[in-house]
Amino acid sequence: MPNMSLTKNPMPSQAPDVRNKNFLEVATGYTEDMAVDEAQRCLNCKNRPCMTGCPVAVKIPEFLALVAERKFEEAYEKITETNALPAVCGRVCPQERQCESKCVRGIKGEPVGIGRVERFVADYHLQHGKDKAVKIEKNGKRVAVVGSGPSGLTAAGDLVKLGYDVTIFEAFHTAGGVLMYGIPEFRLPKNIVQKEIDKLKDLGVKIETNTIIGKTLMVDELLEQFDAIYIGTGAGLPSFLRIEGEALNGVYSANEFLTRINLMKGYKFPEYDTPVYCGKNVAVFGG
Numbered sequence: 001m002p003n004m005s006l007t008k009n010p011m012p013s014q015a016p017d018v019r020n021k022n023f024l025e026v027a028t029g030y031t032e033d034m035a036v037d038e039a040q041r042c043l044n045c046k047n048r049p050c051m052t053g054c055p056v057a058v059k060i061p062e063f064l065a066l067v068a069e070r071k072f073e074e075a076y077e078k079i080t081e082t083n084a085l086p087a088v089c090g091r092v093c094p095q096e097r098q099c100e101s102k103c104v105r106g107i108k109g110e111p112v113g114i115g116r117v118e119r120f121v122a123d124y125h126l127q128h129g130k131d132k133a134v135k136i137e138k139n140g141k142r143v144a145v146v147g148s149g150p151s152g153l154t155a156a157g158d159l160v161k162l163g164y165d166v167t168i169f170e171a172f173h174t175a176g177g178v179l180m181y182g183i184p185e186f187r188l189p190k191n192i193v194q195k196e197i198d199k200l201k202d203l204g205v206k207i208e209t210n211t212i213i214g215k216t217l218m219v220d221e222l223l224e225q226f227d228a229i230y231i232g233t234g235a236g237l238p239s240f241l242r243i244e245g246e247a248l249n250g251v252y253s254a255n256e257f258l259t260r261i262n263l264m265k266g267y268k269f270p271e272y273d274t275p276v277y278c279g280k281n282v283a284v285f286g287g
Contacts, residue, residue, distance in 0.1 A: 008111030039067035084157035090119025139163035149177020151232035
């Protein structure tokens with residue numbers, strides 16, 4: 001019998017008076033029983049409207065049905081048929097505007113917490129599961145991926161499974177792109193991102209950091225070594241207002257601030273030598 005509750009299982013999280021004293025992830029994730037209960041809210045609709053809202057066409061009703069039966073590893077395998085980064089997507093994908101916005105349960109209540117269950121499945125696998133050996137038949141072709149953000153990592157994961165020899169080129173000293181430098185630790189722990197990247201490496205993806213395409217290597221040079229190039233450089237440059245005083249000390253672009261906080265751990269100063277200027281009065285442009 002499906003669970004006909006009109007509301008999602010609430011997401012457990014740190015209490016406000018605890019989380020305001022640390023930089024750890026705020027949401028702590030579903031328990032097994034909560035994930036099963038939430039998965040049982042799925043009606044397994046025949047036309048699967050939720051899938052039409054998923055950019056990578058995850059087989060949502062199928063993985064929810066497996067969770068409802070406590071087949072968590074099988075659910076993980078079902079998700080990863082089309083999604084290379086489930087632990088990341090379960091946390092930061094805008095499900096409320098994508099898959100969950102199409103959920104029939106949302107007509108007379110709250111939609112199924114698809115993202116919350118996906119996060120549970122991915123975390124369960126990271127804690128308890130083992131990745132199965134994937135037999136890949138090489139096709140003899142090489143692809144360069146410029147940028148190691150979510151787009152580059154996804155492209156690399158799909159290409160390597162199809163038999164391509166894939167090398168990612170990343171300008172920063174750490175792979176992950178916006179997942180590493182743009183999203184705070186309390187929203188997306190960096191060890192989660194690193195585990196997803198390590199899985200791609202295990203599949204054979206090579207990653208070259210500290211390499212700026214256009215300076216360290218030119219595109220023409222890449223074309224001499226690779227059969228194709230995928231460019232996924234994202235939106236790494238900030239937009240300025242072009243007003244007087246933008247270059248003064250204590251004025252940060254969003255990109256620089258996030259990079260100092262996330263990738264360079266400025267929030268741990270002076271433990272990490274990455275200072276962030278702190279003023280008594282702060283003005284924030286942009287919401």
